[in-house]
Amino acid sequence: MDIRAQVSMVFHLDKCIGCHTCSVACKNIWTDREGTEYQWWNNVETKPGTGYPTRWEDQEEYRGGWKLDGDDLKLNLQSKIGTLGNIFYNRRLPTINDYYEPWTYDYDHLFTAPEGDDQPTARPVSLITGEFMEIESGPNWDDDLGGSPVYAANDPNLEGLSDEERSQMEEIQRVVFFYLPRICNHCLNPSCVAACPAAALQKRGEDGIVLVNQNQCRAWRMCISGCPYKKVYYNWSSGKSEKCILCFPRLESGQPPACFHSCVGRIRYLGVLLYDADRIEEVAKSPDADLVEAQRGIIQDPFDPDVIGSARAGGVPEAMLTAARQSPVYKFVKEWQLALPLHPEFRTLPMLYYVPPMLPVLAKVRDGKYDVADSDAEGLTPLLTSLESARMPLRYLASLFSAGNEDVLTDVYRKLIAVRVYKRGETVGDVTPEEAREALIMGNMTAGEAEAIFRLTALPSVEERFVVPPLGREAAVEEQEGDTYTHKREAGFGTRTGPARRW
Amino acid sequence: MFDLVLFVAFPYLAVVTAVWAGIYRYRNDRFSYSSQSSQFLENRLLSWGSAPWHYAILLILGAHLFALVIPGVWGSLISDPVRLDILEVTGLALAATALFALGLLVYRRLTTPRVRAVTSRADWLLLVLLLAQVALGLWVSLFFRWGGDWYLHTAVPWMTSLAKFQPEIATVTTLPWVVKLHMLGGFLLIAVFPFTRLVHAVIVPVTYLWRPHQVVTWNKRPTRTD
Ligand code: SF4
Ligand code: SF4
Numbered sequence A: 001m002d003i004r005a006q007v008s009m010v011f012h013l014d015k016c017i018g019c020h021t022c023s024v025a026c027k028n029i030w031t032d033r034e035g036t037e038y039q040w041w042n043n044v045e046t047k048p049g050t051g052y053p054t055r056w057e058d059q060e061e062y063r064g065g066w067k068l069d070g071d072d073l074k075l076n077l078q079s080k081i082g083t084l085g086n087i088f089y090n091r092r093l094p095t096i097n098d099y100y101e102p103w104t105y106d107y108d109h110l111f112t113a114p115e116g117d118d119q120p121t122a123r124p125v126s127l128i129t130g131e132f133m134e135i136e137s138g139p140n141w142d143d144d145l146g147g148s149p150v151y152a153a154n155d156p157n158l159e160g161l162s163d164e165e166r167s168q169m170e171e172i173q174r175v176v177f178f179y180l181p182r183i184c185n186h187c188l189n190p191s192c193v194a195a196c197p198a199a200a201l202q203k204r205g206e207d208g209i210v211l212v213n214q215n216q217c218r219a220w221r222m223c224i225s226g227c228p229y230k231k232v233y234y235n236w237s238s239g240k241s242e243k244c245i246l247c248f249p250r251l252e253s254g255q256p257p258a259c260f261h262s263c264v265g266r267i268r269y270l271g272v273l274l275y276d277a278d279r280i281e282e283v284a285k286s287p288d289a290d291l292v293e294a295q296r297g298i299i300q301d302p303f304d305p306d307v308i309g310s311a312r313a314g315g316v317p318e319a320m321l322t323a324a325r326q327s328p329v330y331k332f333v334k335e336w337q338l339a340l341p342l343h344p345e346f347r348t349l350p351m352l353y354y355v356p357p358m359l360p361v362l363a364k365v366r367d368g369k370y371d372v373a374d375s376d377a378e379g380l381t382p383l384l385t386s387l388e389s390a391r392m393p394l395r396y397l398a399s400l401f402s403a404g405n406e407d408v409l410t411d412v413y414r415k416l417i418a419v420r421v422y423k424r425g426e427t428v429g430d431v432t433p434e435e436a437r438e439a440l441i442m443g444n445m446t447a448g449e450a451e452a453i454f455r456l457t458a459l460p461s462v463e464e465r466f467v468v469p470p471l472g473r474e475a476a477v478e479e480q481e482g483d484t485y486t487h488k489r490e491a492g493f494g495t496r497t498g499p500a501r502r503w
Numbered sequence B: 001m002f003d004l005v006l007f008v009a010f011p012y013l014a015v016v017t018a019v020w021a022g023i024y025r026y027r028n029d030r031f032s033y034s035s036q037s038s039q040f041l042e043n044r045l046l047s048w049g050s051a052p053w054h055y056a057i058l059l060i061l062g063a064h065l066f067a068l069v070i071p072g073v074w075g076s077l078i079s080d081p082v083r084l085d086i087l088e089v090t091g092l093a094l095a096a097t098a099l100f101a102l103g104l105l106v107y108r109r110l111t112t113p114r115v116r117a118v119t120s121r122a123d124w125l126l127l128v129l130l131l132a133q134v135a136l137g138l139w140v141s142l143f144f145r146w147g148g149d150w151y152l153h154t155a156v157p158w159m160t161s162l163a164k165f166q167p168e169i170a171t172v173t174t175l176p177w178v179v180k181l182h183m184l185g186g187f188l189l190i191a192v193f194p195f196t197r198l199v200h201a202v203i204v205p206v207t208y209l210w211r212p213h214q215v216v217t218w219n220k221r222p223t224r225t226d
Helices: A021-030 A080-085 A108-112 A163-170 A191-195 A222-226 A248-252 A258-262 A277-284 A288-298 A305-313 A318-325 A328-335 A394-401 A406-427 A433-442 A447-458 A473-481 B002-028 B044-069 B071-078 B081-111 B113-117 B121-143 B147-153 B155-163 B177-195 B197-202
Strands: A003-012 A043-047 A066-069 A072-075 A103-105 A124-126 A178-182 A201-204 A210-212 A232-235 A240-243 A268-276 A352-355 A364-366 A369-371
Touching: A003 A305, A003 A318, A003 A328, A021 A043, A021 A258, A072 A191, A163 A394, A191 A201, A191 A222, A210 A240, A222 A232, A222 A240, A258 A268, A268 A277, A268 A318, A268 A328, A277 A288, A305 A318, A328 A352, A328 A447, A394 A406, A406 A433, A406 A447, B002 B155, B002 B177, B002 B197, B044 B071, B044 B081, B044 B147, B044 B155, B071 B081, B071 B147, B081 B113, B081 B121, B081 B147, B121 B177, B121 B197, B147 B155, B177 B197
Parallel strands: A003 A352
Antiparallel strands: A003 A268, A043 A178, A066 A072, A103 A124, A201 A210, A232 A240, A364 A369
């Protein structure tokens, strides 16, 4: 047993309103420089949709993540020799066209245009070349299913669905979508790190944050292909890869990351998980159907004396253990088993978990009338979605969150439904106690649990949502530099030269 | 006197500049050590240019170094006319490939606005120098036959004498000017290397082959106490 701490995350998808505040908060802090305009370390996609960059989930094309080859776990991209051989040209690299060409507008023209018959316009100007350009697509071009025949219809997750299920999703009265906010998952088995020949990507031992060392990156570009979530980005101006840093300078001063702090829907939770580093490889090698269960298994109980003992012996600070015991992430992921990893079949063991969306109630047009269909099926009132007639096929969600294992999702949904039925019985009163009890039995939970889930979902305070552990910057500075005094009242990178090309 | 400047002073100056500036840059601005890949902005033309260029030029460079460092082995290798023929033809083909691929890369930088936007003046200088150097090399191998042989008795003794700090330039001063230009061009490239993106040539990440896949960094790796 080798217990380590990981700063981990939960996004509750039912609460995301798709406002993109998170993306903008991130952009304003980290990616407003030349070469990073197109980078959205935090982005929010509409699902079904092709996402950002286009079809990032299609690993036939991009070859991200790991693959099981018999008993071996191999990089999907290439072997180590292959990396050196392909270093001059990486066949699997997305180009700027797979994201979008960043632009601004020629605003100046509005003021300087000579007097004429027509209103002057501000034409789009490329932020790369400085030339006028035609905008063909941009970030979130397919927001809220915009252009769905092109975008939503090409979602790689639709591949396993029957024609009937597909047409069901397109039926106008049932059209359905949800938002999927994404940041780097700060994986336990990061394939971005494994793919970098220069060892520029590193996972920090103390808190699990995955970073690109800007002084060590040589633009070999393998991390971008290696990450199956396409969460490493190439700065075309400085010639360096960049990625989400989980706002570690903010964490160091006790604040949650900017996207968490600014989230309007309050969908985000941050906390520490303890995991057994000795078991990473074994878990990553599990068969597809067992991946979610195996990943839950690697997370250790922060109240278990054995775990605590091993963590202490391995140097995990006491404050980290305290934070782990208060972690909302632990509750959602391990205790209640409600939050699932995104695409566990990439085998990177992502440490960002999602509570899948319930989606609104099912409706159909019957005899020309908008009608809530099949709502009596489970003896539930129409406002409560019954699982079998959910609008979003379970198979689609299973393709996203459980490597195709629908049972895992059924269990999660039974719980979510149970909480709804139980609370409705309490507050609205149109659910009988028997019905509520039955829902709890189906969800395999107690009334107390339902209450706790409800509280942490709907009414959590900031302190309950973000349990930021002390990152021990003082200790780090002492180890690295020897002198804490010269670095007092500082946070962040300890570098004073701008990240721009100079030679 | 002029020959002394060109064939003694200049090579020493070039090497000293390369080492000193290269180390200075590595220690003071490691961030700038990058291959500055532009594949992200354009990858179709690059696929035809980059890989052939790098492979061809590395093999050619390797042959030059091979003959310089172990001239005895090279000598016996080319003692057989058939083998010399094969080496000459291969070299010629590689040089032609390199020239074509490099030409393509220059064309790409000229015609793709996105790539032109990330091309600095130093990049253009480097491209022109490389193009001239490869063209000269191809010229030499085309019109001064059996370079694989006479290289061994002209440039190799000269460079060896430089390395031994007993400069001996008699073997090179009488060569045709094209050959001389090619030799001096080589040292010019060495001299500009630390000021351009060419620095990426000395940071080939071979350690990847034996390091574990995962890289975990600790401020201080805790030593387990149980
Ligand atoms: S999600 Fe983050 S940690 Fe995981 S592989 Fe991608 S970049 Fe690396
Ligand atoms: S800020 Fe929160 S609610 Fe808004 S899009 Fe981002 S994750 Fe969703």
